[in-house]
Amino acid sequence: AQTVTQSQPEMSVQEAETVTLSCTYDTSESDYYLFWYKQPPSRQMILVIRQEAYKQQNATENRFSVNFQKAAKSFSLKISDSQLGDAAMYFCASRGDDKIIFGKGTRLHILP
Amino acid sequence: GAVVSQHPSRVICKSGTSVKIECRSLDFQATTMFWYRQFPKKSLMLMATSNEGSKATYEQGVEKDKFLINHASLTLSTLTVTSAHPEDSSFYICSARRSLVSNEQFFGPGTRLTVL
Numbered sequence: 288a289q290t291v292t293q294s295q296p297e298m299s300v301q302e303a304e305t306v307t308l309s310c311t312y313d314t315s316e317s318d319y320y321l322f323w324y325k326q327p328p329s330r331q332m333i334l335v336i337r338q339e340a341y342k343q344q345n346a347t348e349n350r351f352s353v354n355f356q357k358a359a360k361s362f363s364l365k366i367s368d369s370q371l372g373d374a375a376m377y378f379c380a381s382r383g384d385d386k387i388i389f390g391k392g393t394r395l396h397i398l399p
Numbered sequence: 400g401a402v403v404s405q406h407p408s409r410v411i412c413k414s415g416t417s418v419k420i421e422c423r424s425l426d427f428q429a430t431t432m433f434w435y436r437q438f439p440k441k442s443l444m445l446m447a448t449s450n451e452g453s454k455a456t457y458e459q460g461v462e463k464d465k466f467l468i469n470h471a472s473l474t475l476s477t478l479t480v481t482s483a484h485p486e487d488s489s490f491y492i493c494s495a496r497r498s499l500v501s502n503e504q505f506f507g508p509g510t511r512l513t514v515l
Contacts, residue, residue: 329508330508331506332492386433386445387494389442389443391441391442
């Protein structure tokens with residue numbers, strides 16, 4: 288069974304600043320993937336970043352990077368130089384056996 | 400990138416009627432499609448997984464007779480909400496995966512169902 292926990296229902300960050308969203312997970316799979324998805328007001332799910340569990344190097348996509356701590360089962364998302372367009376719900380997710388399971392989400396507000 | 404469409408984007412129906420939602424992969428063949436349900440300000444809850452040509456696998460607590468899923472082709476899956484009731488009102492999102500070994504999953508834009 289997989290579980291994904293996001294303990295921050297909401298967060299705010301000043302524009303141009305850096306913010307970190309937390310996520311912990313649990314899985315019995317030895318081979319799995321972790322994701323961060325963004326859901327803007329349009330409700331379209333957008334993949335932000337993906338991490339293969341077997342890779343030790345943290346994934347990076349432009350202003351988005353993760354801190355993957357496998358032993359601690361932690362997978363946080365760092366957004367640098369926050370922009371107004373980053374305002375959205377962010378879901379942490381894991382894929383182990385065959386399906387993607389989502390956390391409850393963190394609503395990110397960007398303060399101008 | 401891969402595109403997944405859903406139709407309709409919004410539907411309003413009367414209680415007791417059935418509603419069909421279509422999910423199509425537009426530029427790739429999807430061996431597996433997933434259906435999620437999202438309540439307002441909540442997360443996506445996986446309802447079922449369907450593989451082309453076989454019966455869908457439902458998550459615990461999801462009524463298979465209530466939510467009929469058909470994955471008749473590699474580009475189309477349908478979700479039919481039978482005898483809809485107001486508590487079925489929700490946002491339904493489908494997702495498609497290219498192959499059994501692919502870790503990429505593409506999401507449709509969702510369908511908002513309102514049952515009066």
